[in-house]
Amino acid sequence: MDKIFQLLASLRWQDIVDITLNSYILFRFYVLFRGTYVFRVLIGLTMLWFFQQIAVSLGLIVTSWVVQGIVAVAAFIIIVVFRNEIRNVLQARNIRSVLWGFTPKSTGTPIQIIVDSVFELARKKCGGLLVIPGREDVSELVHSGITWKGDISREMVLSIFWPDNPVHDGAAIIQGDQIVQVGAILPLSNQSELPSYFGTRHRAALGLAEASDAIVLIVSEERGDIHLAKHSRLRRILSKSKMEQKLQEHFGIYPGDQEEHKKQRLEIVTAALVSLIFITGVWFNVSRGLDALVTLNVPVEYMNRKPAMEIVSASANSVSVDLSGSGALIKSLRPDQVRVRLDLSKAISGRNSFTITADDVSYPPGIILKNISPSEVTVDLDVTIEKLLPVQVDWVGKLPEDLSLVEAQLDQEKVPIIGGKRILDSIKTVYTEKVPLDTLKEQGSLVAKLALQPASLKVADGGRDKVTIKYVTKKRHLPDALEAP
Amino acid sequence: MAIPKPVICCCLILLACLLTAPGGFSAEENAAGSTAPGDGQKAPKLIQALVCENVVEGIPQEPAIVFSISRGKVSCYTFFDPVPANTFVTHNWYYRDEPSARIRLQLRPPRWATFSTIQLRETDKGPWRVEITDAAGLILKELRFSITD
Numbered sequence: 001m002d003k004i005f006q007l008l009a010s011l012r013w014q015d016i017v018d019i020t021l022n023s024y025i026l027f028r029f030y031v032l033f034r035g036t037y038v039f040r041v042l043i044g045l046t047m048l049w050f051f052q053q054i055a056v057s058l059g060l061i062v063t064s065w066v067v068q069g070i071v072a073v074a075a076f077i078i079i080v081v082f083r084n085e086i087r088n089v090l091q092a093r094n095i096r097s098v099l100w101g102f103t104p105k106s107t108g109t110p111i112q113i114i115v116d117s118v119f120e121l122a123r124k125k126c127g128g129l130l131v132i133p134g135r136e137d138v139s140e141l142v143h144s145g146i147t148w149k150g151d152i153s154r155e156m157v158l159s160i161f162w163p164d165n166p167v168h169d170g171a172a173i174i175q176g177d178q179i180v181q182v183g184a185i186l187p188l189s190n191q192s193e194l195p196s197y198f199g200t201r202h203r204a205a206l207g208l209a210e211a212s213d214a215i216v217l218i219v220s221e222e223r224g225d226i227h228l229a230k231h232s233r234l235r236r237i238l239s240k241s242k243m244e245q246k247l248q249e250h251f252g253i254y255p256g257d258q259e260e261h262k263k264q265r266l267e268i269v270t271a272a273l274v275s276l277i278f279i280t281g282v283w284f285n286v287s288r289g290l291d292a293l294v295t296l297n298v299p300v301e302y303m304n305r306k307p308a309m310e311i312v313s314a315s316a317n318s319v320s321v322d323l324s325g326s327g328a329l330i331k332s333l334r335p336d337q338v339r340v341r342l343d344l345s346k347a348i349s350g351r352n353s354f355t356i357t358a359d360d361v362s363y364p365p366g367i368i369l370k371n372i373s374p375s376e377v378t379v380d381l382d383v384t385i386e387k388l389l390p391v392q393v394d395w396v397g398k399l400p401e402d403l404s405l406v407e408a409q410l411d412q413e414k415v416p417i418i419g420g421k422r423i424l425d426s427i428k429t430v431y432t433e434k435v436p437l438d439t440l441k442e443q444g445s446l447v448a449k450l451a452l453q454p455a456s457l458k459v460a461d462g463g464r465d466k467v468t469i470k471y472v473t474k475k476r477h478l479p480d481a482l483e484a485p
Numbered sequence: 486m487a488i489p490k491p492v493i494c495c496c497l498i499l500l501a502c503l504l505t506a507p508g509g510f511s512a513e514e515n516a517a518g519s520t521a522p523g524d525g526q527k528a529p530k531l532i533q534a535l536v537c538e539n540v541v542e543g544i545p546q547e548p549a550i551v552f553s554i555s556r557g558k559v560s561c562y563t564f565f566d567p568v569p570a571n572t573f574v575t576h577n578w579y580y581r582d583e584p585s586a587r588i589r590l591q592l593r594p595p596r597w598a599t600f601s602t603i604q605l606r607e608t609d610k611g612p613w614r615v616e617i618t619d620a621a622g623l624i625l626k627e628l629r630f631s632i633t634d
Contacts, residue, residue, distance in 0.1 A: 390627075392614070392629050394631065395551050395612075395631040395633050396610075396633055397633060397634060398553065398634040399551065399553070399633075404547055404549040404551070405551040406549050406550065407550065408550055428579075429582050429612070431612055437551065476547055477547070
């Protein structure tokens with residue numbers, strides 16, 4: 001018990017917000033997709049994930065490998081299969097219903113008109129098929145429909161399904177208070193145990209009811225029976241009140257039915273509590289799970305350096321950072337999430353020492369900083385100046401014995417160099433890269449790059465990083481007696 | 486009355502000094518007996534400065550800008566005309582801008598040629614320069630050359 005109190009006492013306000021937010025998201029997810037095909041598939045995927053964990057813990061190699069592969073592509077599968085549902089949520093005009101609404105609002109579908117129309121069709125023994133979609137989009141399941149877009153009325157419904165009407169075959173799709181399509185082809189059910197007196201119309205209705213959360217009303221041409229298909233089941237409807245009740249349930253309307261209201265509220269509250277408990281469990285597992293330690297090598301970032309200064313050298317370009325946290329957090333930690341930044345705004349020219357503190361290190365929440373090594377960094381800064389320096393060729397190699405290099409003219413005798421003052425103060429000459437003597441002819445020209453040391457030195461505007469050397473050689477005339485030993 | 490011998494000796498010595506000193510007495514002679522410009526005397530004028538393999542009988546041999554280490558030595562030859570008064574110049578030898586040798590050389594009127602020589606070692610390969618400065622430290626000339634294989 002003490003442990004629980006300790007755990008609760010260690011919670012920060014950010015942790016409470018974290019748990020509440022994620023619980024609410026999970027809860028909204030349930031409310032938006034409950035009873036739909038999406039939810040059933042997600043439950044299936046979750047069970048698959050648990051199955052994978054069991055297979056791994058039991059050491060089932062091939063099973064865990066296969067399930068792991070399926071779970072890995074699960075996110076992709078969800079996006080592809082449920083793209084319409086996801087699009088509906090993201091494009092929702094009524095954001096309030098997405099964030100807060102509990103029941104799908106009645107879209108003004110005239111239930112009474114539908115009920116009267118269906119019973120009239122039944123009385124006249126006119127076959128009919130009316131589709132009232134739920135939250136799932138049926139457009140992908142329905143084919144070859146003809147756009148209608150007419151306001152529902154009893155006369156409209158009767159005229160659509162009149163036997164001589166060219167669109168009487170097929171289903172009429174209702175959206176709100178309009179019939180939006182007629183003559184639509186529905187997918188057929190594959191159930192084999194249907195009674196033989198159920199014709200194609202009934203199979204089509206059942207097919208759609210199996211594949212979506214739509215309600216389909218079927219009027220039999222032969223017998224004048226009325227059936228209702230929903231959630232893969234066919235029910236015979238004998239009275240108007242029964243049909244009305246089923247349609248109201250479909251739209252989430254429960255007028256005067258206190259029992260139904262209570263049941264709904266209980267379901268919502270249970271879902272909210274389960275979400276909260278589940279997320280709390282996940283949160284504690286992630287943030288307070290088994291402790292893990294990790295050491296990362298993090299580069300030191302120097303910030304706010306004055307523009308007139310440059311960093312000559314630093315005692316350390318990276319530091320070792322020891323971090324600890326729950327196993328889940330440490331495993332998911334990426335090296336780029338940990339940064340070490342030193343502020344050079346108060347640094348002066350010359351040697352500056354900095355102590356790296358926890359304030360200089362940024363890392364994700366839930367992770368604890370244990371140690372930094374080295375904790376002291378020395379940075380050498382220098383003021384940037386420009387200096388005009390003479391250029392000298394760095395000759396290497398060997399000339400032929402009988403030749404002597406007597407003259408070398410440079411097209412750039414002096415070059416402006418930008419660099420740290422302390423470095424440039426000690427430099428009197430800029431040398432070229434090594435220029436071999438072996439390939440020299442009697443006279444000619446060649447191009448050599450400047451070898452700037454250290455590499456922080458740069459050629460300023462107005463200078464070039466190369467020189468053209470025009471050289472002249474001549475034959476040697478030293479008498480043998482005076483040749484050097 | 487006869488003049489004492491020590492007095493006669495002192496007078497003779499004094500006379501000898503007067504006769505041999507070219508400019509007469511100078512209040513600011515240095516230890517080597519040469520003067521620095523700024524005493525109202527004109528500075529010596531550098532006519533020729535070069536780096537060569539050797540100087541034989543006052544003549545520079547094989548002036549160049551690149552010398553082989555196998556020669557073993559290298560010389561810097563300078564010729565001044567006119568040299569108004571006894572003075573000196575310094576040949577400052579630098580290897581990769583690091584001071585290597587500093588050789589002071591006397592100059593005597595009316596004109597004077599002088600040279601300095603350094604011995605070469607295997608580690609002396611690379612770019613060199615010689616700064617020729619007068620007694621006041623003014624750089625009269627800078628010569629750049631390289632020692633190679």
